[in-house]
Amino acid sequence: MHSQAEDQPQPDTATAADEVLPQVVVQGASLTGATEGSNSYTKGAMGTATGLNLSVRDTPQSVSIVTRQRIEDQAMITVADALGGTIGISVKPVDRGRNQLSARGFDITNFQFDGIPMATGNIGIETGNTAMYDRIEVVRGATGLLGGAGDPSAAVNLVRKHADSKVFTGSVSAQLGSWKQRTGTVDLSTPLNQDGSVRGRFVASIGKQDAFIDLEHTDNKVFYGVVDADLGKSTRLSVGLSDQRDERNGVLWAGLPYWYTDGSRTDWDTAKTTATRWNQWDTHEQTAFINLQHTLANRWTLRADISHHRQNEDSKLLWVWGDPDRATGLGLQGLPYHYISDPKQTQVSASASGPFQLFGRNHELNVGLTHSRLTEGWSNRDLVGDMAPLPDFNHWDGSYPEPAMGPRYQGSRGTTEQSGLYGAARLQFTDALKAIVGGRVSNWQRDEEAAAWTASAYQIDHKRVFTPYAGLVYDLAPQTSAYASYTDQFKPQTNRDRNGAYLDPLEGKSYEAGLKGEFLDGKLNASAAVFRTEQSNFAVADVGFFVPGTTNPAFRTAQGVTVKGYEMEVNGDLARNWNVSLGWTHFSAKDADGVDVAVDHARKQLKLFTKYTLQGDLSGLSFGGGVNWEGDRPASATNPATGATEKVGQGAYALVDVMARYAFDNKLSLQLNVSNLTDKKYRSGSYWWGAPYTYGQPRKVLLTMDYRF
Template identity: 25%
Template sequence: MNGLCRNGYRVGSRRTRLRLAAGALAMQAALAATGAYAQEAGESGEGDAIVVSGYRYLAEDTSGTTGLPVPIEKVPQSISLVSEDFMDATDVRSLGDVAQYTPGALFDGNPGGTASIVKLRGFAAGNAIDGLNVGALDYEPDFATLERLEIVKGPTSVVYGAANPGGIINQVTKGAKANTPSHIELLGGSWDRWRLEGQVAASLNAAGTVNVIAIAAHEEAGSFMQRVDSAKTVLYAGIDAELTPGLTGYIHGGYERYRRTSFDGIPTFPDGSPAPVGRSFFIGSGDFDLVTPVVRVNGGLDWEASEALSVSLKLNYLRSNTTGESGFGFGLEDNGDFFLAINNITKSVTKAFSAGLSAVYKLDDLGLADSFVTVAANYQHYDTKQAGTIPDMPEGDVANIFDGVDAIEALFNTRTYPGIFDYSLNRGLRYFTLSTQANIKVAEPLTLLGGISWAKPDVSKQSGAAPWEDFSGNSQTSLRLAATLEPVQGLNFYLSYSESFQPQLFIDAVGDVLPPLTGEQYEAGVKYVSPDRRLLLTAAVFDVRQANQARYDQTIDLIDRYSPVGKVRHRGFELQAVGEVVQGWQVNAGFAILDPTIREDDDPTLIGKTVAFLPKSTASLYTSYEFGGGAFVGGGIRYVDSVKTDIDRATRDLPSYVLADVSAGYDFERFRVQLNVKNLFDKHYFVNNYQTLFYGNVVGEPRSVTVSLRANF
């Protein structure tokens, strides 16, 4: 479901500024395979090789996300897998970090410091846990609890019903196997960062059919920015069991608590030039913390009823609540004056419940080898409740950036309550989706895929004390069609067409809800997996078209109003190579080109213009080599092209940047020591948060160093 976002305002009298700041704050609060690849850790025969020194890519099954129980190279859609081993090797700490190492993915900022926004092929990415949609996230998931991320690019409405055309990021939670290692790890790094993490796994019976896992972690860190720090605590447990021959089940769940100083960027001058301040400059108060406790539970049953029929049931529940104060600045003028505002978030509750029932029937007995039909029913219930207060600042809501951090923080700290404005916004979304897909091998090299889903949305919204408004709209069908040709084993060419739709909660200037987002994609690609399944090469070209994209229009009665863009078209191509080139040498390389263009609109002057705040090209490379004796080295680069900040180039572009990362380590017996250096050459770069310069940009993290020691047992 789409959230509301902040937009630019004209600034007039103090009273007007307060009302506009209140409106801005209210809007801010609403934001919201199969195929074995190498031996897994512990499979050495003697049971003692439990140090994982590489990072696996190709042994995972993506059917939980795509609905297609086929190896990744045969799925007619671009998919990037990000394994736990890769995340450990690169010390990525957020979904934004992951996006910068994934072709076709873009890190689109971290509004308020709550969570990374990721776009796929230029459109907002959806979020799922174990194959079930969970809506927006108000926190950064801790990767210690995940086996991998599955980043599926392109429409997924045939699987999920309502979905954006860009794709979805699926978090696969960590389960327990008979050979799952236990470990304890201590990490220390720049700006007083430290982390203690432990994992314990065991089998509860001699047969190894009932296995448990428990994870605990605590991390605290300062920041290169003054006054900013954070802390998080993670508790997680799971049980995976073979209940009877052919019937397996799991229950995973945990509690996570995140605390971080709110920071929303440094406003730019009207022409888009950055303010002349250092990277450590902070606008806010060190006393303003956002706290988000998260509870999630998910489980499932998989039943192999026969050689032909398998059935799966999955359930998922997630609840988070963000509270605290968030300060920010906007409207920087040439003389250094800008405006301050505070959002006291008293409640920002997200509750998501999803259930999915699916079945796969293989058609081999009908003479159709390697063919199958799937049917699925999914239910999603997603609610958000947000409320807060805009406090008064009796010392004034205007600061000057040249007065320094202390003076600006002192103004923030003059806030008084009960405040000048209270807001509340409740939203509810319920979907019921029925879908079916048929994958038929019509001849030895040719496979055809067809899929259709029917979804009935129930969408409602309530602002303040006003009655609930129904934005449900009509039911919707979505299609997927594809053809795959495998002339030689391991080499697959494919063509595909897929559709998406997503209801919106935005309203226009007269109070009418915007029509749903609708999208369609044409994609052609090729995938090659080496005979030993250690290397996967993929290439894809795509043309995604979306209608009714919301664009800010004006603010009326403290509520942002939007108008729909008639149609945008995002075209491009992606290349990726992942796996082991030769023994000991592993690589994850990607390159993407994106051409986002407005194709239709009521304003004829916009037609043919390039969509702002999207880089046209990105590239990444991470590679590592393991020497004999346990030593290993690695390194990577991340490139992001310059970003246009206005459709008509009335403001300066955000410059392109290249970041370099290096790592090195040594395995000895059951221990591993590892060094990671990120942004090796200390590149100064910017990331935009809200697709407007009115609130400015966030400074990218300078060079940082971490050292970790892990003991496996």
Template identity: 25%
Template sequence: MSCSRPSFLPFNVLSSSAHRAAMATLLLSCPLAAQAQDNAAQSDTIVVTATALKVAAPLAETPRSVSSVSREALDKRNVQSLDESFRYRSGVLSGHYGADNNTNWFKVRGFDQATYLDGLRLYRTGYYQWLPETYGLERVEVFKGPASILYGEAPSGGIVNAVSKRPTEEAQGEIEIQVGNREHRQFAFDTSGPATESGDIRYRMVGLYKERDGDLDGTYNKRYYFAPSLEWDISDDTQLTVLASFQKDDGVPVNPFKLAYGTVQDTPFGKVDPETNYGAPDYDKDEHTQTAIGYEFKHQLDDTWKFEQDLRYSKLDLDLRSTYMDFATGDGRTAYRGHLQRNGEIDSFTVDNRMVGKWYTERTENTLLVGVDYQDLSLDGKEFDDFTYDIVDIFDPDTSITPVPDSALTGRKIDKQQLGLYVQDQLRIDDSWVLLGAVRYDNADVRSESKRYDVVVDETQSAVSWSGGVMYLGDNGLNPYLSYTESFQPVAQLSATGAGFDDIEGEQWELGTKYAPTGWDGYVTAAVFDIKESNSFATTAGGYQTQEGERTATGFEIEGVGYLTQSLQLTAAYTYTDARDKNDNRAALIPRHMASAWLDYDFTGSTLNGLNVGAGIRHVGESVDGSITVPDYTVADAMASYAFDNNWTAQVNVNNLTDKEYVASCDFWCYYGESRSVIGSLSYQW
């Protein structure tokens, strides 16, 4: 038997303190009789995560589909926004709405997803969007498919979990400056280490200032970010980690909405320039401030049981004025513009309590998780919507607009409380079989009040979610598995007529395998999946959201990350997704085929010591929107970095290397893909 089988996750993604915790967890996962002989033989490539099961476990031995992107990979590709993270992973579509500067957009296996930070939900209601700063993250993970069993309400696509940087046991730091096209400017710092001589208290401070123009004329964003954290080993059995962050964004929003007419369809006047802005940059604004503070508490009660509690309070303030293209007037030259405003705040409180028990017999090890979580969301604001505010020339737009008086804004409130109870048991037999079963009960009370429609909707929705899985652990590192998961999502928003929406439910069957053989620094995973969602949302001909019954997605994914030689690493992924609406027609936005590959070569030990180069290619197949077909596209990315010594490193990243012009997708509106991005970085590390 072996308990040191390498995980299929990317390598060396853990900080020193996290690596120590991972090793401890790994030891607990081995039969007790074998621990002594294995203590000195743990592999440095073992990486564990708690996203899939809420208990630390090697994902190569978990019968659920999760992909992870490490800090090293985020740095190498100079990821600027959360939705760039998974460009070289399977099952995740991003960039389909172009280069938006105030929202992160994902589709996972053909469906929407929920965003989490450090395992706790980030509330994204309407235009109130929480934007995690990628420089402050240690890694990003995606749980693919329904995930209500551990995380409560969740869309059918799954969850994206951003993991914050944590204090480190060893003193370290970085100062970085960046410049690039589109007036990109950035200054960032990251310092961490022990705060006491004994090292029982550790700190980390991460900060950033960034400004950059958007892809559309007259748009931009400025960001201030600061994230302090503190980790305290209260005793050998007790640890407290405090995490806080402050972020302020100020700019003019990018509204990439364009018509099919002039993008994927020809006109007598030619095509619309991708940089054309139908907004009002002298009037539009996006002032966005988000603040959070919370903690993670862990206490080992005895040799069997451990108590864990995660808690966070967050506040988001938004003042948004946004003008956008709506629909054509019919004269072949002009179109209506819509205008919206949001001015309000979201207060949210989330707490998750868990008891984790581990015990062993001669042939088995058992991990029992029992938890209760509570989520409280309150939105209080004012809003304005006019879908035919004025008329604009499609090919030569006038970007001025008549201001909206404050008296035209109407009140809007949402209050939501959700209580969840869950139980999960993972049984490992003979170091060869993993059996997983879980059940969860959710009760959500949603009250939505709109002064605009003079309506109050107060509903209580509840659901029971089930999950199960089985995996065989092969001696050769090949681990096939079968799993079933469900999701439940209460909907707080109102329809265009002021009515409430039904809750959305999803279920998934998945059959796959994970391959992470001993002695190879890499992994390969493959899976087929089948997802069904009830009460799905769709965009109507008027641009409104409505529920239109069942939606399905079936598909196949394969991805791998590994070293082909000591210097050459390959990251590759392929996704096939057949997403269909209630009428069995292809769903809008979702391509059937996506493929990507990234090669990275490290010249360490050669005459070019210090040089690292990488290049990638991303292909997205054609998609549809009713009778409209959006052509496929392929773009290339590249990077080169040079370490002058142990402290100084220079790097250049280019995305969309050839500055290819393409339409990324259509869903009533059509969206040009992001233009070429060139960013140079210089960092000093110690």
């Protein structure tokens, strides 16, 4: 979706009159500016925010990069693990399959693969294995310039590994961990012809494990392959496939009851589950992609991408809800679901990026076209007859009988098409002042078919929706800058007004200002920012009016949510052998009436992880540790016995993680990770639909043996 010439521009040494333009090249051996092998917790440049190859310091939004080194140091096995360690991001499990991801009070719905937007299904992209990724880039705030429709929360860009090596190289690792975790991973790179101009890379990870929750067992398999070919000195072609299967048995769906019938609160063992022995939740996710980059003689880079993403979700689950009697454990209700979904998305994009000269100064421009088509829907089977009463939940062992189910029916089905024309420019007004300006024009259309949950087919169509982008960066000193930005994002909605027309899209406007620093020759990035996000066109009931020809209540638009807050972050290397990632965020999120929203997410977060590698006689020994602290969550609910509104959000808590690694030589290493060192018991999940919740993971021990060659 954007050109990623990640190499840093060379410093200007000429005068304004005969200034030499910075060199822009196709990376050749480093298509994506890989962090792999850098031993660093930061990266020099990224294009996730604007498509321009900007340093972290010159990007006028809050950005975070989880490098390959940090992924390995903290044993971040899934994308959700990595996001959970990213400042400003909140990851709250809904159950043992789904997660609620949030930033700045809004759900995160914008994901990218190598800068190409992709939709996520009911079980999201965040459950994916990190074995195939070089790094994860996050831009907080509205990101509509490249992403189009979505929420003004954050964009998450998953940057794949590539075949950069012209010699045979690779690694083999084995992991043993708590709850019978066993995982083996192979990562191989090799030249495919004599001069190494065509190279291949293959990653496979196969694992199985139980869980800290009773009954649950998961088998997972991940395969990823890519071929990178240099088609001459100026052209590079990348073709790849990925395939991930997760088979979950005895898996918890929804959560645990929060209240007893007498109004007191439950306090289950962390292993407690509502799952049955016949529960299953299987997913199969496949992605294919082609990327072509070519550098012209004028140092402009042309890029074209086509990708296809498919996810299949097949589940057989029991939903349990209600308030049990404290003494007897009776009183819960259940409903089975046999849910299948199969979202498919195809994305095509083309872009051109490069330098130009105007008024004696160097500038950069990126322009592009994108088109995506997403087809999604779900089917289900309903219960036949009556459910057998649920037994005493105090002694639940999952042996509840599987009920009879009726024929499969289509619950919903629809197609979303989105196309966009975008452009962004980095304008160098003076030696110290630069502007990043741009915009996007989008066409968005949803065609919903008639189905069991859709009474009649309908179409929502928004044309020529303009999304602006504006930022200023001013260099205060050689290593520090001040910046300010305005970004925008729209999100279509399905509610209709009293005239039968669909409401205008939600519009999220993000304002941000801050300071950024780049120290130690770019090895350490620091930032501090204040932000404000306003979401307008929020749907509220138009009391007394109905959609013409229906009994459906009509809606009107109103001012929606306002989010205000600040963030501070430091990422990188304090010294040659000392890595650090440190961040703090604090925000408020309220609706037009001043009522808290996004109440399942803490308003304050502190995230720290640091690692030091010893030298001298203790060379090869590394120690690391950190803490993730978050404040209270402002959720409240009605007590079923008293009718009073009570605070139910998880209170403040801290999780401590530690690691140690010993490298026997430059090939073989042994690493120990202990997460939640103090074995803190806490509720990690969202409070939703009758107040179920899930517990967070207790203390976990993971041992990794890694051999590289």
